[in-house]
Amino acid sequence: MKKPVLYGMDISSVCRSVSLVAKAIDLDLEFVEVNLFAGDHKSPEFLRMNPQHTIPTLDDNGNFLWDSHAIIPYLVQTYGRNDDLYPQDDIFKRARIDQRLHFDNGILYAQLRKAVTPIFFKFGTTIPQEVIIEVNAAYEFMETFLKDGLYLVGNSLTIADLSCAASISSLFELIPAEVIRFSKLHAWFQRIRGLPYYHEANGRGNTKYIALIRELREKNAMC
Ligand SMILES: N[C@@H](CCC(=O)N[C@@H](CS)C(=O)NCC(=O)O)C(=O)O
The missing domain is CATH 3.40.30.10 (Glutaredoxin)
Known part of the structure; x- marks a missing residue:
């Protein structure tokens, strides 16, 4: 194999x-x-x-x-050596993880695409206002998801956290989240950033992504 x-x-x-x-x-x-x-x-x-x-x-x-x-x-x-990140027997917990994965795909990732499409493909320099509003609403939802636990589903890390964290790492750079209003969300993201493999798997690529967007915005502004 x-x-x-x-x-x-x-x-x-x-x-x-x-x-x-x-x-x-x-x-x-x-x-x-x-x-x-x-x-x-x-x-x-x-x-x-x-x-x-x-x-x-x-x-x-x-x-x-x-x-x-x-x-x-x-x-x-x-x-996986165990099912901690995506439990097999706790069907309801797994369904809640699936819901957060859909949240990531349908809202966080979808809005990230809407934020950067004008910059990548339409010589844009700014992020559309309607995207900023939607992303802030998504931050609000996540603040609510984190009301009862340290992670997006309960008190242990799951694939929902890792999936959403990749989107959030980029969104935070493009559409900053107010620290006091979204304190649980910031604390959660710090927790994910503290994972020993975070930088290699996500941080480094995200830094490159954000630098590329910054470069394109500057170039587009000169057009
Ligand atoms: N929901 C999909 C999104 C995949 C996606 O659209 N990826 C983009 C790059 S970030 C892509 O491949 N775009 C090229 C294309 O659609 O032709 C996922 O989570 O994998």
Whole structure:
């Protein structure tokens, strides 16, 4: 059996969330860079794996899977030494984790895309006001999720935290969250940042991502 291969880019939040989970379960993934700017994801070889041409895409010995929110539970269930990050027997806890994964995909990641699309593709320099409003509403929801526990589902780290943290790390840089209003959210994020593998799996790529956005904003302002 070969080790699973992750196709992606380290600047992409949804790829970083898979890297966070892989590190959390101590899984040795092979990482293959797919340069979206060069169109690698539209090559016939890539389209054979993932006709939807998105990263991250996983190749687990010829089983191809895409969407980070499907890849992450798959990796924990297949390669995790235990089910702490995604419990099998506590069906309701697992359902709440799934809900947070959908929250990440449908709200956090969706808004992050809306925030950066004008900058990447439309020579924009600012983040649309409606996105700022939606993201603040999402911060508010997360503050509520954290009302009764240290993590997004209860008092232990789960894949919901790792998935949302990758999006939040980028959103916090682009749309800062007020510290007093969102104190639980900030404390939670500090907890995630304290994980020994955080920097390698997410922090480094996020810094590159934010630097790229800053550079593009400056360039677009000169157009
Ligand atoms: N919900 C998906 C989003 C995947 C996605 O849209 N990835 C972007 C990069 S961050 C992409 O591959 N875009 C290229 C394309 O859609 O052609 C996930 O969580 O994996």
